[in-house]
Amino acid sequence: MNPSRYPSQPSRRRRLVWAPLLIAALIALFQYMRSERFVNPETGRAARLALSEDQEASLGLQSYREVLSTSQVVEEGPEFAMVARVARRLAAVTGDAARKFDWQVSLVQDDKANAFCLPGGKIVVFTGILPVTRTEAGLAAVMGHEMAHATSRHGSQRMLQGQLASTLTQGAQASLMLGEMDPKQKIMVMAAIGAGAKYGVLLPFSRDHEIEADDIGLLYMARAGYDPREAVGFWERMSETTGGHPPEFLSTHPSHGTRIERLTA
Numbered sequence: 001m002n003p004s005r006y007p008s009q010p011s012r013r014r015r016l017v018w019a020p021l022l023i024a025a026l027i028a029l030f031q032y033m034r035s036e037r038f039v040n041p042e043t044g045r046a047a048r049l050a051l052s053e054d055q056e057a058s059l060g061l062q063s064y065r066e067v068l069s070t071s072q073v074v075e076e077g078p079e080f081a082m083v084a085r086v087a088r089r090l091a092a093v094t095g096d097a098a099r100k101f102d103w104q105v106s107l108v109q110d111d112k113a114n115a116f117c118l119p120g121g122k123i124v125v126f127t128g129i130l131p132v133t134r135t136e137a138g139l140a141a142v143m144g145h146e147m148a149h150a151t152s153r154h155g156s157q158r159m160l161q162g163q164l165a166s167t168l169t170q171g172a173q174a175s176l177m178l179g180e181m182d183p184k185q186k187i188m189v190m191a192a193i194g195a196g197a198k199y200g201v202l203l204p205f206s207r208d209h210e211i212e213a214d215d216i217g218l219l220y221m222a223r224a225g226y227d228p229r230e231a232v233g234f235w236e237r238m239s240e241t242t243g244g245h246p247p248e249f250l251s252t253h254p255s256h257g258t259r260i261e262r263l264t265a
Helices: 009-034 053-069 078-091 127-133 136-151 154-178 183-223 230-242 256-264
Strands: 036-039 046-049 104-108 115-118 122-126
Touching: 009 154, 046 154, 053 104, 053 115, 053 122, 078 104, 078 136, 115 136, 122 127, 122 136, 127 136, 127 230, 136 154, 136 183, 136 230, 154 183, 183 230
Parallel strands: 104 122
Antiparallel strands: 036 046, 115 122
């Protein structure tokens, strides 16, 4: 009998250690390949999506109804009229990316300086952001940015990125558990893997989406007849309002300073 023909115990163990990571990589590849490919008509950037357009619209409508059911909705007055007017003008210039959207907008009585647009074109503006926007063009800067997130299908992109990162992280952690490392070291390495996925992949992708939404939002503003330079003034006021901002590498959003520099350029 030739012993070299049979793998040694350490060799078999090494293969066993790497098996979970290999399996996870194959699963992630399958998830990626079966996902829908989307090309942003405004930027030409290609991306992969976790959800179909109909699935996004259904989830967006569900979330919209949930928000309104627990909020004080403003349905009349000059502020409501301005929000509705800006939404109408911007929606008219969103082009092919929103051809299936059923645009709806609501103004909610809330002191938070916030606004968002859900998949499928459901827009919510909080009254707390109006003192910061100040003008109709300032409001258009905010709403154009949020509408660009929806037309660019950023939520579905982030969902797929999260799924892929989770699959690969679980595979790496399983491989690590099968290794012979000290338990305390394993915990430290697993924490590092999770942090690496978050700060090295997920947050940078989110910041890329913010930048893309800024750029497309400016296009929407200009097409709708608003001065896109008003976006710079809005973010300067927002920076003053919110005060400190977390380090850029820890945030899903670019710092206010970075954003202002890019918009000015």
